[in-house]
Amino acid sequence: MESLFKSLEDEIVSGKDISVPEFLKTWLSKPKLNFIGNQLCESNSKKVFCNTNPATEEDLNWVVLSDKVDVEKAITVAREAFNKGDWAKLTQSQRAQVVKKLGDLILQHRAPLAILESLDTGKPIFETFEGDIPRAASNFHFFADFAKEEETLQFQNGLDEHQAFREPLGVVALITPWNLPLYLETWKIAPALMMGNSIVLKPSELTPLTACYFAELTLQAGLPPGVFNVIHGFGDKAAGEFLVSDPRIDAISFTGETSTGRAIMRSAAVGPTRVSFELGGKGATVIFEDADIEMAATETLRAGFRNQGQICLATPRVFVHESVYSKFKELFVEKAKQIKVGNPLNYSTRMGSLIGREHWEKVMSYVCRVEEPMKVLLGGDRPKEIKKGAFLGPTILENVPLDHKISREEIFGPVVSIYSFSDESAVVREINSTQYGLSASIWTRNTERAQRVARSIHAGLVWINCWFARDLRVPFGGQKRSGVGREGGKHSLDFFSEWKSVCLRRTQ
Ligand code: NAD
Numbered sequence: 001m002e003s004l005f006k007s008l009e010d011e012i013v014s015g016k017d018i019s020v021p022e023f024l025k026t027w028l029s030k031p032k033l034n035f036i037g038n039q040l041c042e043s044n045s046k047k048v049f050c051n052t053n054p055a056t057e058e059d060l061n062w063v064v065l066s067d068k069v070d071v072e073k074a075i076t077v078a079r080e081a082f083n084k085g086d087w088a089k090l091t092q093s094q095r096a097q098v099v100k101k102l103g104d105l106i107l108q109h110r111a112p113l114a115i116l117e118s119l120d121t122g123k124p125i126f127e128t129f130e131g132d133i134p135r136a137a138s139n140f141h142f143f144a145d146f147a148k149e150e151e152t153l154q155f156q157n158g159l160d161e162h163q164a165f166r167e168p169l170g171v172v173a174l175i176t177p178w179n180l181p182l183y184l185e186t187w188k189i190a191p192a193l194m195m196g197n198s199i200v201l202k203p204s205e206l207t208p209l210t211a212c213y214f215a216e217l218t219l220q221a222g223l224p225p226g227v228f229n230v231i232h233g234f235g236d237k238a239a240g241e242f243l244v245s246d247p248r249i250d251a252i253s254f255t256g257e258t259s260t261g262r263a264i265m266r267s268a269a270v271g272p273t274r275v276s277f278e279l280g281g282k283g284a285t286v287i288f289e290d291a292d293i294e295m296a297a298t299e300t301l302r303a304g305f306r307n308q309g310q311i312c313l314a315t316p317r318v319f320v321h322e323s324v325y326s327k328f329k330e331l332f333v334e335k336a337k338q339i340k341v342g343n344p345l346n347y348s349t350r351m352g353s354l355i356g357r358e359h360w361e362k363v364m365s366y367v368c369r370v371e372e373p374m375k376v377l378l379g380g381d382r383p384k385e386i387k388k389g390a391f392l393g394p395t396i397l398e399n400v401p402l403d404h405k406i407s408r409e410e411i412f413g414p415v416v417s418i419y420s421f422s423d424e425s426a427v428v429r430e431i432n433s434t435q436y437g438l439s440a441s442i443w444t445r446n447t448e449r450a451q452r453v454a455r456s457i458h459a460g461l462v463w464i465n466c467w468f469a470r471d472l473r474v475p476f477g478g479q480k481r482s483g484v485g486r487e488g489g490k491h492s493l494d495f496f497s498e499w500k501s502v503c504l505r506r507t508q
Pocket of ligand 1: 175176177178179180202203204205233234235236237239240241242244255256257258260261263264278279280281311312410412438478482483
């Protein structure tokens with residue numbers, strides 16, 4: 001297998017259109033099953049649903065459709081595994097060995113995972129191979145090292161010895177979206193495992209593939225049965241909702257739309273169950289007159305169009321100081337024209353298709369609202385040379401009123417509006433005027449101003465002269481309606497564990 005994967009890696013980076021290798025075709029030809037207690041299981045109802053490739057609109061494979069019985073079974077098995085303690089009672093160092101191995105296995109299987117992720121999402125293989133899959137591996141490597149070093153606290157107070165340490169929570173539910181499937185699943189799985197929990201994961205119904213493939217890797221890593229379980233199916237009034245409404249779940253970590261977060265919070269009231277939510281965003285970039293305009297345009301291009309703009313941290317609103325507006329606009333549109341849109345399975349492609357027809361129609365419903373004096377500077381439709389698939393080229397708008405739906409709602413597609421501004425406090429007010437508060441970027445050479453603006457923007461993440469620069473120790477999450485709680489480093493460990501304090505009073 002090693003030499004097969006190596007030649008597949010070479011083929012990916014060669015720049016040729018790659019075809020799906022035979023072993024993956026065989027893998028795809030079998031229906032994708034739930035993974036419960038280290039076994040692949042059919043669903044109770046025996047029903048399946050079809051998973052399609054959004055770039056070709058062809059059927060990819062069948063996936064089991066889970067119902068309440070399947071969800072209850074997964075939770076029961078996860079609880080039994082937790083109570084048995086084969087994972088929960090290991091030391092951090094023992095768990096770290098297995099968690100690290102999961103990261104190694106992902107790197108070993110980088111090529112097939114990247115191909116599956118591109119087939120399932122329509123995103124370019126350049127992104128899955130160079131970005132998403134290596135990042136999934138580093139989620140395991142990072143948390144294995146980081147959590148291993150977690151301290152036990154000790155305090156002496158007179159005769160009393162106080163000790164505090166972490167304990168696992170129990171069974172945790174992980175619910176994830178389609179835009180960065182394995183990347184975001186592993187971002188939750190790694191700390192949940194390191195803290196000794198048992199997991200029931202429900203991946204997005206639109207992107208089940210890499211979760212299935214990963215489940216098979218957990219067998220090789222040596223996770224005890226029942227510690228990691230995957231159930232497939234839909235969210236609302238289906239597997240997702242059954243999972244988060246079950247009072248035996250000890251915590252819910254969810255990433256997805258703000259409206260789904262509201263629904264899950266209602267379901268979680270049954271516990272009440274601990275929740276962590278990473279929700280929608282409507283990011284903004286502000287470019288001041290003294291910014292490095294060339295660099296700002298290049299990075300804003302990434303921020304606007306990477307993953308077809310389907311990133312919660314994307315920047316659909318770009319505010320440019322009036323004195324450099326024309327220069328920026330020209331550069332930005334020119335650079336956007338150079339983005340290669342096309343076959344996701346070609347390494348030189350930089351934009352693939354959106355997640356599917358339904359989402360394409362949602363994004364287009366915003367673009368179709370453009371009317372005088374608004375202008376489409378670029379894009380606005382499927383590129384002419386592409387005949388089918390959920391493709392939309394980089395789309396740049398101007399003169400969009402700030403109170404327009406396009407300026408205020410999360411579109412989650414490759415649609416960027418540029419606005420001219422003259423006054424610092426007014427632009428900060430505009431940036432802060434949506435219900436979201438996830439991320440923003442500031443471009444200026446004036447560090448004092450950058451720091452001042454960063455503090456006045458209501459967002460959980462602010463980048464100065466960059467975008468999406470990440471350190472996995474840093475708290476990650478949104479303000480306002482963009483989230484509840486924080487992930488990353490210690491924050492993920494806090495969420496997935498319970499601190500216990502023990503006081504010992506020494507007697508003679
Ligand atoms: P979504 O909310 O539609 O679905 C996410 C997951 O929730 C899916 O697995 C779905 O089946 C499940 N679900 C749906 N209804 C449910 C319910 N009632 N109970 C339990 N589970 C339910 O989101 P999506 O369309 O998959 O993803 C796009 C959204 O995710 C965007 O809003 C984006 O901003 C957000 N997102 C946020 C972050 C972040 O870090 N803040 C990261 C990525 C994506």
